Amino acid sequence: MSATFLGLPPFPEAARAAVGDSRTRQNLHKATRTIRGKRDAVVGELGEDWQRLRSEGERVKTHTLRHLDHYLEQLEESVQRAGGTVHWAADAAEANAIVTRLVHETGEREVVKVKSMATQEIELNNALEAAGITAYETDLAELIVQLGEDLPSHILVPAIHLGRAQIREVFLRQMAEWGVPAPPGLTDDPRALAEAARVHLRELFLRAKVAVSGANFAVADSGTLVVLESEGNGRMCLTLPETLISVVGIEKIVPAWSDLEVFMQLLPRSSTGERMNPYTSTWTGVTPGDGPQNFHLVLLDNGRTDVLADTVGRQALRCIRCSACLNICPVYERTGGHAYGSVYPGPIGAILTPQLQGMSSETDKALPYASSLCGACYDVCPVAIDIPEVLVHLREQVARGPGHTGEKAVMAGADAVFGSARALDAVQRAAGAVGGNLPRHLPGMAGKWTDTRDLPDVPGQSFRQWWNKRDQREGEGR
Numbered sequence: 001m002s003a004t005f006l007g008l009p010p011f012p013e014a015a016r017a018a019v020g021d022s023r024t025r026q027n028l029h030k031a032t033r034t035i036r037g038k039r040d041a042v043v044g045e046l047g048e049d050w051q052r053l054r055s056e057g058e059r060v061k062t063h064t065l066r067h068l069d070h071y072l073e074q075l076e077e078s079v080q081r082a083g084g085t086v087h088w089a090a091d092a093a094e095a096n097a098i099v100t101r102l103v104h105e106t107g108e109r110e111v112v113k114v115k116s117m118a119t120q121e122i123e124l125n126n127a128l129e130a131a132g133i134t135a136y137e138t139d140l141a142e143l144i145v146q147l148g149e150d151l152p153s154h155i156l157v158p159a160i161h162l163g164r165a166q167i168r169e170v171f172l173r174q175m176a177e178w179g180v181p182a183p184p185g186l187t188d189d190p191r192a193l194a195e196a197a198r199v200h201l202r203e204l205f206l207r208a209k210v211a212v213s214g215a216n217f218a219v220a221d222s223g224t225l226v227v228l229e230s231e232g233n234g235r236m237c238l239t240l241p242e243t244l245i246s247v248v249g250i251e252k253i254v255p256a257w258s259d260l261e262v263f264m265q266l267l268p269r270s271s272t273g274e275r276m277n278p279y280t281s282t283w284t285g286v287t288p289g290d291g292p293q294n295f296h297l298v299l300l301d302n303g304r305t306d307v308l309a310d311t312v313g314r315q316a317l318r319c320i321r322c323s324a325c326l327n328i329c330p331v332y333e334r335t336g337g338h339a340y341g342s343v344y345p346g347p348i349g350a351i352l353t354p355q356l357q358g359m360s361s362e363t364d365k366a367l368p369y370a371s372s373l374c375g376a377c378y379d380v381c382p383v384a385i386d387i388p389e390v391l392v393h394l395r396e397q398v399a400r401g402p403g404h405t406g407e408k409a410v411m412a413g414a415d416a417v418f419g420s421a422r423a424l425d426a427v428q429r430a431a432g433a434v435g436g437n438l439p440r441h442l443p444g445m446a447g448k449w450t451d452t453r454d455l456p457d458v459p460g461q462s463f464r465q466w467w468n469k470r471d472q473r474e475g476e477g478r
């Protein structure tokens with residue numbers, strides 16, 4: 001059974017353990033700094049055009065989400081007209097049941113997979129395994145994670161937390177269990193590791209009759225699905241098997257083919273720091289004699305319509321999963337992705353996962369707090385998702401729920417003081433009188449704040465008192 005995010009500890013606990021792992025921190029620091037540098041260079045080349053592209057990406061996504069009912073029906077019609085079959089899945093269980101049934105109907109017991117966040121979200125591999133079907137991940141980083149019985153820690157580079165020596169060790173130990181073994185003299189040279197993966201995967205590509213993918217975009221007017229990848233493994237999965245099943249979140253729609261012009265510039269620059277994506281595969285239904293002859297599209301809701309109903313939180317559905325917000329985030333860089341306890345890590349995970357899953361568990365409730373609110377994620381987001389705004393919005397929902405009694409009492413007190421000029425004056429006078437005699441460290445829960453910073457000195461008089469005295473002095477001088 002593949003590893004699962006279910007039941008992982010809340011962020012503060014997991015982060016404390018993660019920051020103590022200096023090797024992972026080193027790997028993350030190096031990798032995120034490299035990707036950030038590449039992204040900055042290619043975005044910088046576009047000058048002011050970048051902000052225009054960003055606004056257009058935001059506009060297209062916002063418009064599509066506002067008219068999602070229309071575009072979903074249009075997509076369904078287009079896919080069916082092109083020879084594909086469309087299935088609707090309200091939640092993870094329904095999506096897993098549909099995919100399992102479709103694979104069973106082919107008579108096959110194995111599938112090859114294109115890297116897909118949607119299938120990770122629904123834990124498809126576990127559902128297939130429980131039904132006697134083996135799913136083989138073919139993206140290099142996903143392969144490493146699967147062989148190592150590990151969890152992905154980054155949207156784009158799921159094995160970002162591992163160094164090449166660790167990858168070599170995983171290949172030597174596990175490849176033989178899943179197919180072609182790693183060569184005995186395998187070194188940790190990146191080329192040698194890539195070659196071992198290539199030989200291991202090629203046998204699977206040539207054997208598999210069924211492939212499962214996600215999609216980066218689904219074009220409503222033509223029924224075309226689009227996958228962007230860097231290794232060519234996706235192209236193999238999307239062309240060689242007889243049956244292709246694509247599990248796609250309903251927010252992945254764009255209205256027209258021409259809209260891809262915007263996203264084909266935004267996504268590669270924001271994700272891998274490239275001007276152009278190396279392998280972009282598009283397919284429209286079924287083409288006789290060319291590629292898979294059975295195509296199924298599973299449209300996944302799994303909480304998305306609930307997110308859509310939230311006027312602040314819905315902007316998270318604009319996400320094109322580029323990972324730029326992860327790479328820039330000072331919190332992610334120090335804790336890594338596992339600490340979030342969520343398929344979607346980093347800043348986007350902190351706003352998307354609690355909305356998709358609801359905030360009933362302590363792990364989900366902790367996610368909106370997994371941020372310093374520095375705003376760097378908003379600055380780099382190619383579709384201008386105001387992540388800090390959504391984080392604060394979700395924190396408000398958490399704070400309004402059960403618990404947080406101390407915080408609620410403090411806020412009620414602050415409301416009473418700041419709502420009355422007389423009460424504020426009285427509190428300021430009292431604080432001024434105590435002045436420098438206040439303790440440097442606060443007691444109880446408030447002590448967490450003063451553990452890492454000094455309580456500032458309270459001035460002997462408030463601004464208002466100073467102003468009134470100044471007026472008085474000036475009046476006397478006249």
Ligand code: SF4
Binds near residue numbers: 385
């Ligand atoms: S929130 Fe924005 S920056 Fe983060 S992954 Fe999504 S599109 Fe990229």
